[in-house]
Amino acid sequence: xxxxAIVVFVLAILVVGTAVAVDPINATVExxxxxxxxxxxxLGGMTNMETVVWTQDNQDLRNNPPLNEWADEIGWVPPFFxxxxxxxxxxxxAILADNGYAEFNEMQxxxxxxxxxxxxxxxxxxxxxxxxxxxAMGRATTSESILLDLASQGSDAANRFICPFATGDNGxxxxxxxxxxxxxxxxxxxxxxxxxxxxxxxxxxxDVPTQIxxxxxxxxxxxxxxxxxxHVMEGRTGNVFPVDVWVLAPWWEGPIPATLTTFYNPDTxxxxxxxxxxxxxxxxxxxxxxxKEKTTASGVIESFSKSMSVQDAVRRL
Numbered sequence: 609x610x611x612x613a614i615v616v617f618v619l620a621i622l623v624v625g626t627a628v629a630v631d632p633i634n635a636t637v638e639x640x641x642x643x644x645x646x647x648x649x650x651l652g653g654m655t656n657m658e659t660v661v662w663t664q665d666n667q668d669l670r671n672n673p674p675l676n677e678w679a680d681e682i683g684w685v686p687p688f689f690x691x692x693x694x695x696x697x698x699x700x701x702a703i704l705a706d707n708g709y710a711e712f713n714e715m716q717x718x719x720x721x722x723x724x725x726x727x728x729x730x731x732x733x734x735x736x737x738x739x740x741x742x743x744a745m746g747r748a749t750t751s752e753s754i755l756l757d758l759a760s761q762g763s764d765a766a767n768r769f770i771c772p773f774a775t776g777d778n779g780x781x782x783x784x785x786x787x788x789x790x791x792x793x794x795x796x797x798x799x800x801x802x803x804x805x806x807x808x809x810x811x812x813x814x815d816v817p818t819q820i821x822x823x824x825x826x827x828x829x830x831x832x833x834x835x836x837x838x839h840v841m842e843g844r845t846g847n848v849f850p851v852d853v854w855v856l857a858p859w860w861e862g863p864i865p866a867t868l869t870t871f872y873n874p875d876t877x878x879x880x881x882x883x884x885x886x887x888x889x890x891x892x893x894x895x896x897x898x899x900k901e902k903t904t905a906s907g908v909i910e911s912f913s914k915s916m917s918v919q920d921a922v923r924r925l
Contacts, residue, residue: 629842630818630920631763631781632811633664633695639721646714653706660699660718660730664810667692677761691783693760695809697729700753703736707746708797711737722812725819725925730754731806738828740797748830753791754805756820758920760784762843762891765922768814774923781814781922782843783891789837790822790916796830817921825913834914835902842895846873 648654663669667676667690676692703712714734723729732754740746762783765776794801807820824834849870871890872879879890905912919925 629781629922629924630758630784630786630809631693631760631768631814631922632809632816632818633666633693634812635720635722635810636664639719641717641719641721643717644715646712648710648712650710651708653708654703654710654712655705656701656703656712656714658699658701658716658732660697662697662718662720662730663694664720665692665694666690669694675759675761691761691763693758693763695759696755696757697807697809698755698757699730699732699805701732701734701751703748703750705738705746705748707744708738708740708748710748711735720810722810723808723816724811725816727808728806729808729810731804733802733804735802737800738798747795747797748799749793749795750799750801751791751793752803752805752824753789754807754820754822755787755789756807756809756818756918757787758784758809758818759786762845763814765814769922770813770815771923774815776845776922778845778848780845780848782845782894784843785841786920787839788820788918788920790820790835792822792824792832792834792914794826794828794830794832796828796832799826799828799830801826801828814922817919817924819917819919819921821915821917823913823915825911827909827911829908831904831906832909832912833902833904834912834916836899836916838897838899838918840895840897840899840920841893843891844894846871846879846890846892 646656665672672694675694714732716732718730720729736750738748760783763781765774765779765781768781792803801824803824805822809818826832849872852865870879873890873892875892903914
């Protein structure tokens with residue numbers, strides 16, 4: 609490894625900008641596609657269980673936490689000034705039915721490749737019908753949920769946009785920490801239910817919106833619930849300090865010019881030591897939003913439907 613040191617620097621201060629949003633994770637060189645189709649018709653009992661836990665990072669997962677911040681220590685030069693962002697997608701589904709007549713059909717697909725705005729990285733569609741035997745006290749129970757957890761130490765907008773008019777916030781996509789969960793559950797003696805869950809969070813550029821959606825529709829006898837939970841913490845770009853430096857490379861290469869980028873939050877003092885900060889990430893928190901919604905019904909349910917979706921993006925459609 610080359611040993612380097614900063615010998616000269618000049619500071620320039622810019623103004624504070626506005627809050628932005630999520631920057632998708634870019635795909636790895638090798639991608640995977642998993643799909644399944646299931647069909648069941650049965651007199652008696654059946655079970656079905658599925659779980660997906662998918663974590664993806666633009667750097668190395670194995671040393672998290674913490675996520676790497678914008679480097680602001682002496683001895684670092686590009687390309688080491690790369691902040692880290694991580695996404696976690698979790699999906700789970702379970703069906704337990706006994707002492708009755710059941711029909712079950714599902715299609716699921718997972719793709720780890722880069723997607724555009726109208727494509728999904730994960731999608732599940734399920735249909736389940738059940739009627740209990742009247743003399744056997746049969747019952748069916750279902751549960752399903754999907755979660756998307758997104759966190760980042762920021763991005764350089766110039767390297768993440770195709771659109772020439774998308775400039776981010778002072779040229780950066782600030783840090784964020786957002787989590788979304790949606791799902792439904794049912795328990796009863798008779799049901800006809802269809803659900804759909806889908807999301808996308810892998811894209812080549814930040815032009816593509818990150819999305820998650822869930823819908824459920826049913827009729828039957830029993831108890832049903834559907835919900836959405838969200839906690840959004842979005843950042844703003846603090847004062848930006850481009851630092852022009854010369855770094856000392858091996859003697860046969862001589863000094864190399866470079867520009868360091870550091871941030872400073874005047875409210876907390878977080879930021880580069882160049883500006884008297886404590887060395888922590890100098891992005892500001894501009895949004896703290898908590899959203900919860902839950903709908904329930906119990907008894908003879910003629911009709912129940914709920915559709916939920918979130919689009920989290922610098923460029924929303």
